Amino acid sequence: MAQVPSNIAFIKYWGKRDEKKQWPTNDSLSMTLSGMFTRTTARLTDAHDFSFALNGTPLAPDSAKGAKIYRHLHFLAHELGTRQKLDFTSFNSFPTACGIASSASGFGALTLAALAAFTDSKNLEELQQQGFDAKKLAQLSRHGSGSACRSMMGGIVQWQAGATPESQAVSQLFSREHWDLNDLIVILDDTPKAVSSSDGHRAAVKSPLFAERMERLPHRFASLVEAITARDIDKFGLLLEEEALNMHAVAESSDEGLRYMTEKTHAFINKFKELRKRWGLQAYFTCDAGPNVHLICEAKTVENLTKILHQEYTQLKILHDEIGEGPSLQVADQGIGQ
Ligand code: 2P0
Numbered sequence: 001m002a003q004v005p006s007n008i009a010f011i012k013y014w015g016k017r018d019e020k021k022q023w024p025t026n027d028s029l030s031m032t033l034s035g036m037f038t039r040t041t042a043r044l045t046d047a048h049d050f051s052f053a054l055n056g057t058p059l060a061p062d063s064a065k066g067a068k069i070y071r072h073l074h075f076l077a078h079e080l081g082t083r084q085k086l087d088f089t090s091f092n093s094f095p096t097a098c099g100i101a102s103s104a105s106g107f108g109a110l111t112l113a114a115l116a117a118f119t120d121s122k123n124l125e126e127l128q129q130q131g132f133d134a135k136k137l138a139q140l141s142r143h144g145s146g147s148a149c150r151s152m153m154g155g156i157v158q159w160q161a162g163a164t165p166e167s168q169a170v171s172q173l174f175s176r177e178h179w180d181l182n183d184l185i186v187i188l189d190d191t192p193k194a195v196s197s198s199d200g201h202r203a204a205v206k207s208p209l210f211a212e213r214m215e216r217l218p219h220r221f222a223s224l225v226e227a228i229t230a231r232d233i234d235k236f237g238l239l240l241e242e243e244a245l246n247m248h249a250v251a252e253s254s255d256e257g258l259r260y261m262t263e264k265t266h267a268f269i270n271k272f273k274e275l276r277k278r279w280g281l282q283a284y285f286t287c288d289a290g291p292n293v294h295l296i297c298e299a300k301t302v303e304n305l306t307k308i309l310h311q312e313y314t315q316l317k318i319l320h321d322e323i324g325e326g327p328s329l330q331v332a333d334q335g336i337g338q
Helices: 064-080 103-120 125-130 132-144 146-152 199-206 209-229 232-255 261-281 297-313
Strands: 002-011 017-018 027-046 052-053 084-091 156-160 169-176 181-187 284-286 293-300 319-320
Touching: 002 103, 002 146, 002 209, 002 232, 002 284, 027 146, 027 181, 027 209, 027 319, 052 064, 052 132, 052 297, 064 199, 084 103, 103 125, 103 297, 125 284, 132 146, 132 169, 146 156, 146 284, 169 209, 181 297, 209 232, 232 284, 232 293, 232 297, 261 284, 261 293, 261 297, 293 297, 297 319
Parallel strands: 052 084
Antiparallel strands: 002 027, 027 084, 027 156, 156 169, 181 293, 181 319, 284 293
16 A cells, blocks of 8 residues: 655745646745545556546546546556556545645555556565665656655655756655644635646746746745754745745736635635734745645644634634655555555
8 A cells, every 4th residue: 555645835836847748847845744645555457457446436537537647557557668457546534525636645646556566566665676766756756746746755855847857856855853844724615626737837837927936936945945944934934925925926817817816715814814913823824726725833833823713713624734754655465555
């Protein structure tokens, strides 16, 4: 069984230089989570094609979600030069339809489970001996979904765009032990998003704000790394928020006018800022390509922050997670992917 956690980006991957080669326009940085993960098992099958079920429901290759998954499986088989077919079952630890994107953990776990089965590896060490270390796993999972590559390592992870598609690199910048960051995910809307991230990446480069974003990002990236190095939560937080708002400004100002942050998102952020000031809370927000809000803070802030949020909003749905170790792989001797 392959277990791969989700990640939350501090500096966002938003825009591709080359879609086919999954080459991003900029470096990104994220925190690998712990409790929000996908578990996937793979078994060898004599069937003529792969099969895949998510949370107990089979996904057809011609469905919107399924097409991307089966394409990735054929890509992996081609990379390994194998004609073996596999039967996958996959589960998310977080509730389905909670509005949390699962492509990073999903494609990460799919890649890891497939490679373990193709190479008959029973743990990460055996897989590494077969030539698939974390960097190679990141490189392969990126083709399924870009953000998945950052989930192949724990702690705080950098995805460097590099000067060519081939020189992209994923590396851990800080271990989990460096800083006890937590993520309170405030679920404001649990319906699936109308615009896919892939459409968002395509539209990003057409925004009139995109060139300025590219100019400013290297400095923002370096300052954020400095803040993480110094564990300076307030400096970190201001940069985190600046980056999230900038990514969403780019999305909204593209030709297509993509809107991921909704009225509810803005209303919540305004209220949160008021509460932060009133109670002196050291917590900061970021948003992915969706309406929900991630509040990032140190472990010592979680209890108080949760209490204050529940006092203000009696019905608020909050998922709690923290910085994590990265993927794991355990395969029993009986069959692959137990
Ligand atoms: C990120 N997102 O860095 C950014 C922030 C969403 C907002 O990476 O087309 O699903 O599969 O490579 O990885 C979402 O994009 O896109 C994403 P594909 P992916 O986490």
